[in-house]
Amino acid sequence: MNKLSKFALLHLLCLPLTGALAQGNPQKFPWPEGKRMALSLSFDDARKTNVRQGTDLFDKYGVQATFYVVPSNVKPDLELWKKAVKNGHEMGNHSIVHPCSGNFVWSRERALEMYTIDKMRAELTEANRQIKELLGVTPTTYAYPCGITTIGRGKNAQSFVPLIADMFVAGRRWLDEAPVDPNYCDMALLTGVEMDGKDFEQLLPMIRQAEKAGQWLVLAGHETADSGNQTSRLAMLEKLIQYAKDPKNGIWIAPIGTIAQYVKEKRDAGLINTPQTLYAAAGKPLTLEARYGTAVGPKIEYMPEWKAFGWFTGKDKVEWSLEIPQTSQYDVVLDWSVSDEEAGKNFVLETNKKLLSGKVEKSGSWETFKEKKIGRIKLEKGRHQLAFRSEEPFEKGALLDLRTIKLIPVK
């Protein structure tokens, strides 16, 4: 959308913009074909009922699910599992020996408390190899057995989330209490909500919550049968699928890998504002992109088509969280646009103290971005909240559109 027309329109109509939001205006995630939310069904361990009963139901409705398989469990029904692959169901990695906490006595021989990162990497690599050999596909997503994401104990405990982020597009947890927010989530820690033993009506409030917020509900279960322990009941699944397939409910139902890939592509293209800490490397420039900043204030919005923050009024600011490895001086380069009429207001760059200030110079138009050095700052080693805002309050118009701030170390 043309910024000028959007700006003019909002001001002409004097639309009441949402009051004083602490964190800017939340972006609605751009799901495909106007869908309002995403839904994934996932089942762990390669239980026999998955391919003897579950896939018949899914195939009847043309719905694809995700199965986190332990390779040895696939072998007894290999032909049925191959058929599931042919019908588009995703096969994910769930390790070889299903290591869990040794608090489960059955897991003592393979307790996560005794694992190393190297041992985990070797096992997950081997699981991928075996799944490829058995079923012809290489998993792109992982489900943490028992939902546990650490190895070792106490002071020597270590997260293996970085390993999952390195090996897979996404990792799914277990027994979580909320849907995934695709604007914010760590892809290696997707929340997984239990559907075993539940009725459709029990899941409906969370589906509605996800729809309202434009989120992604990832359901997780085990057996797919009429009844039993650790079972996502077929009657519940049928109701759920009918609801999800009804076009008026606006749900994109697809495997975790498919949706994860879609979310990743939107993020990689800079279309999503995902606030996160940026880690500078010693002696290397660091670019603070708008998409990694946090918008704070009543009107500020991330504009994906410009990869910039706009609607930057006197009460708005952007904050970046950054980690500096050693105390250094940086030249600061601003990348902005502004109309000639709005140019000339004063800005401040600050942490817990003012670092520099200056005047927003003309860039030519709202559509023309310009880069210019605005000064030099010193940042101490450690974590900072670096904020960019207007130096003084103003009532009308905008400060600028802000795309990036580059920090270039001074040699």
Ligand SMILES: [Zn+2]
């Ligand atoms: Zn499991």
